[in-house]
Amino acid sequence: MPPTCPQTGPRGRRNGVLLVPHSIRHSYVTHLTEDGIDRRFIQQQVGHDCDSSTAIYTHVSNDFMNTALSKALAPAFAGV
DSSP states (O other), X not given: OOOEEXXXXXXXXXXXXXXXXXXXXXXXXXXHXXXXXXXXXXXXXXXXXXXXXXXXXXXXXXXXXXXXXXXXXXXXXXXX
């Protein structure tokens, strides 16, 4: 029987999500993105050649996406 941690349960799962060391990498990229850090800097930090590879690692919140979309579209609707 695999070891069980009181916080993550069997096999490192928490709320049905498998927690592995690679999860830290995804969290790092997501937090940098949500904090407004330049995408090229993030890309260099994780050693990616393509920005599209870095985008796969980003799991931003719905609030962040909605705010970013509103900011991007605001100039288009300023005269409406």
